[in-house]
Amino acid sequence: MIVRDEATSAVRDARDALLELSHFVHAHPELGYEEFLSAEAVAAAAERAGFVVERGIGGLATAFRATKGHGDLHLVFCAEYDALPGVGHACGHNIIAASSLGAAIGLAAVAEELSLTVTLLGTPSEEGGGGKIDLMKAGYFDDVHAALMIHPWPNERLEATCLAVDHFDVTFTGKAAHASAAPFEGVNALDALTIAQVAIGLLRQQLHPGDQIHGIVVEGGSAANIIPAHVVARYMCRSVTSERLTLLRQRVSACFEAGAVATGARFSVEELGSAFTHMECDRDILGHYRDAAESLGRRFDLDDAGAPKPTISTDMANVSLVVPSIHPLLAIPTNGAVNHQPEFTAACLGEAADQAVIDGAIALAHTAIGVAQDQNLRARLMARS
Secondary structure (H helix, E strand, O other): OHHHHHEEEEEEHHHHHHHHHHHHHHOOOOOOOOOHHHHHHHHHHOOOOEEEEEOHHHOOOOOOEEEEOOOEEEEEEEEEEOOOOOEEEEOHHHHHHHHHHHHHHHHHHHHHHHEEEEEEEEEEOOOOOHHHHHHHHHHOOOOEEEEEEEEOOHHHOOEEOOEEEEEEEEEEEOOOOOOOHHHHEEEEHHHHHHHHHHHHHHHHHOOOOOEEEEEEEEEEOOOOOOOEEEEEEEEEEEOOOOHHHHHHHHHHHHHHHHHHHHHHOEEEEEEEOOOOOOOOOOOHHHHHHHHHHHOOOOOOHHHHHHOOOEEEEHHHHHHOOOOOEEEOOOEOOOOOOOOOOOOHHHHHHHHHHHHHHHOOOOOOHHHHHHHHOOOHHHHHHHHHO
């Protein structure tokens, strides 16, 4: 209990700095791989807290590693800070960044006593690019025994169903022509996309449970009186496993091909970032998180009632298949709003959001302490070295 008290005191002593950081990141929404202000704000805050900070790691300008302690058990807290286009921090990454920093500060206060190496890893572009995957490929998770983070959500949940997901752009290329005088001279790229969209809509009846397809039109032509020669759509496909996702992509690709065949247009596909996998949470670490969160007054009634898990996708899932990990959902009051809505953006700032930062930091720090003191779990994690 003494080490938990020490960690709690360290987090509470850092309260003003953590909340200032959360507010700053919220006020400066930046898209993936372009989070220059936010990444520097988090890295600088870690530096002021006594961490040794390496910036620009893995060839990523907005990634960093902040480390404290030299123990044999290496625990990582992942910080996210990218925003969404148009709606800003509608997924609460400002809370994630600040709570992960707070957890690292709390755990670092007892790192020597528990023989820990504590790392705060700044991971850019969770909303599509996959900064954690980039860092994993660059070796920054190789010597890690466990990775932890929390994610704001309208409800308290121990875990979500993380679907494997691909992000990609589809480009149809046709031939421009005067839409009134000589439409027969053109090849309509927008028609090709429309046919593909209809085919995808019809395909949905045959999708397996857990399969999802959604997309937007990025470019749909230049003028109403010109046959569109260049059209771009951005799509995501999700499924319960990477293997199922591969099969889904084959069927969706056939829909795009149908549009091209029917109109005479050409199509090409550009993959965006890395594919996200399904997630496998570590049950033992998650048990320690539950104990820590409940000690702060958090309740998991929906989990206990067997309510369906929410479906999300995250690059933390890829990490979980390599390093024992958790990604619980931390409740903030949203008045009915859900993630990726402007109302959720507003809910990520204010008194309740501030409390979530502190609760999240303490819960994660106490989780890590529980892991370090659980001799069987510690031995299992260390055996991975």
